[in-house]
Amino acid sequence: MNTLLFSVEETNLMCIFDTANREQLIRELEDSHKSIYDPDMHEICHNVIKKLTNMSDENFASIGLYIADEYTWEEE
Secondary structure (H helix, E strand, C coil): CCCCCCCHHHHHHHHCCCCCCHHHHHHHHHHHHCCCCCHHHHHHHHHHHHHHHCCCHHHHHCCCCCCHHHCCCCCC
Protein backbone atom coordinates (compact mmCIF):
# COMPACT_ATOMS: atom_id res chain seq x y z
CA MET A 1 0.00 0.00 0.00
CA ASN A 2 1.16 3.51 -0.77
CA THR A 3 2.37 5.34 2.34
CA LEU A 4 2.39 8.72 0.60
CA LEU A 5 -1.18 9.81 1.12
CA PHE A 6 -2.69 12.77 -0.65
CA SER A 7 -5.10 15.20 0.99
CA VAL A 8 -8.48 15.95 -0.58
CA GLU A 9 -7.11 19.28 -1.81
CA GLU A 10 -4.06 17.60 -3.35
CA THR A 11 -6.21 14.96 -5.02
CA ASN A 12 -8.59 17.57 -6.41
CA LEU A 13 -5.64 19.56 -7.77
CA MET A 14 -4.26 16.50 -9.57
CA CYS A 15 -7.67 15.78 -11.08
CA ILE A 16 -7.60 19.11 -12.91
CA PHE A 17 -4.84 17.64 -15.08
CA ASP A 18 -4.43 14.45 -17.10
CA THR A 19 -3.60 11.80 -14.51
CA ALA A 20 -2.87 8.97 -16.95
CA ASN A 21 0.90 9.44 -16.66
CA ARG A 22 2.81 10.39 -13.48
CA GLU A 23 5.72 12.12 -15.26
CA GLN A 24 3.41 14.17 -17.48
CA LEU A 25 1.34 15.14 -14.45
CA ILE A 26 4.50 16.33 -12.67
CA ARG A 27 5.47 18.45 -15.72
CA GLU A 28 2.01 20.00 -15.92
CA LEU A 29 2.01 20.77 -12.20
CA GLU A 30 5.49 22.31 -12.42
CA ASP A 31 4.36 24.53 -15.29
CA SER A 32 1.27 25.62 -13.34
CA HIS A 33 3.19 26.04 -10.07
CA LYS A 34 5.04 29.01 -11.58
CA SER A 35 1.82 30.98 -12.02
CA ILE A 36 0.10 30.21 -8.72
CA TYR A 37 0.11 33.27 -6.49
CA ASP A 38 -2.15 32.08 -3.68
CA PRO A 39 0.22 30.91 -0.89
CA ASP A 40 -1.97 27.98 0.17
CA MET A 41 -2.44 26.69 -3.38
CA HIS A 42 1.26 27.22 -4.08
CA GLU A 43 2.11 25.01 -1.09
CA ILE A 44 -0.43 22.35 -2.08
CA CYS A 45 1.00 22.23 -5.60
CA HIS A 46 4.55 22.02 -4.24
CA ASN A 47 3.57 19.15 -1.92
CA VAL A 48 1.90 17.22 -4.74
CA ILE A 49 4.94 17.59 -6.98
CA LYS A 50 7.20 16.39 -4.18
CA LYS A 51 5.03 13.37 -3.39
CA LEU A 52 4.66 12.40 -7.05
CA THR A 53 8.40 12.73 -7.62
CA ASN A 54 9.13 10.44 -4.68
CA MET A 55 6.73 7.67 -5.67
CA SER A 56 7.01 4.92 -8.25
CA ASP A 57 4.85 4.60 -11.34
CA GLU A 58 3.43 1.43 -9.79
CA ASN A 59 2.33 3.30 -6.65
CA PHE A 60 0.90 6.10 -8.77
CA ALA A 61 -1.13 3.61 -10.81
CA SER A 62 -2.65 2.25 -7.60
CA ILE A 63 -4.06 5.61 -6.51
CA GLY A 64 -7.76 6.06 -7.13
CA LEU A 65 -7.88 9.61 -8.44
CA TYR A 66 -11.30 11.22 -8.46
CA ILE A 67 -12.62 14.62 -7.46
CA ALA A 68 -13.92 14.21 -3.92
CA ASP A 69 -17.22 16.04 -4.50
CA GLU A 70 -18.07 13.76 -7.41
CA TYR A 71 -17.62 10.51 -5.52
CA THR A 72 -20.63 8.88 -3.94
CA TRP A 73 -20.69 5.85 -1.70
CA GLU A 74 -22.87 2.99 -2.81
CA GLU A 75 -25.27 1.78 -0.17
CA GLU A 76 -24.77 -1.81 0.88
